[in-house]
Amino acid sequence: MKHFANRNNIDLNVVKATGKGGRVTKEDLINHMEGGSLEKVRSTPAVRAFAKQNNLDINSIRGTGNEGRVTRQDVMDFMSGASSTSKSAETTSSSSSTGGRVGVPSGPPLSGIVEGDQRKKIVGIKKAMTKTMTQSLSIPTFTYSDDIDATKTMNLRKELKEHIPGITLLPFFIKALSLAMNEYPIVNSIVDPELDAEGYIKEYVMKKDHNYAVAIDSDHGLMTPNIKAVNDKSILGINTELRAMIEKT
Secondary structure: OHHHHHHOOOOHHHOOOOOHHHOOOHHHHHHHHOOOOOOOOEEOHHHHHHHHHOOOOHHHOOOOOHHHEEOHHHHHHHHOOOOHHHHHHHHHHHHHHHOOOOOOOOOOOOOOOOOOOOOOOOOHHHHHHHHHHHHHOOOOOOOOOOOOOOHHHHHHHHHHHOOOOOOOOHHHHHHHHHHHHHHOHHHHEEEOOOEOOOOOEOOEEEOOOOOEEOOEEEOOEEEOOEEOOHHHOOHHHHHHHHHHHHHHO
């Protein structure tokens, strides 16, 4: 803290300390630098930065976190036009009953509806698709591209096709992804939505099974059947299950 204070020309004697045993914390220094008061708002540096990135005055946001801290969700609620005061109890009960919705994007209220626009209910299979695609937005994604010589794979598939006419290249790719995941198991992990006292996610779980969703263009629209425990299946087993799923659609 002394190094941080010296670097920013702050006299520690004039900073209001809130840490254990009267210690000055980094949050205390940041509040002092911003001319704020911890009686006005409490939040972490990460949340302050998030609010600043979105051109928001964090002092105008009501905190629902521990000891009234402003959390990232409070900032997102404020951005969407929701009232943190009215949503406080709702957020608490929702988090405890559903495990929270950390990471699921929340948009602003629907607006711009004019005469002549038509409202349509999302029902049936489209409703299920919407739920799945919305949940997928909470999954951290990245794109990786590389060139791979698949000559041997193509030849193997050609040989197998003489005995198994319906085999495609897709099962080979799915199994290859599973084998790669054995080497990098952290890729197959999920985040526990429970937050710590400062509003940070504190744990993640590395899953044992490798479950892969495959996008299929069917007569009913885009389907995403899920092949379970690919790590325990052979290429032929994956191919059989995949064909059965396609036939059902």
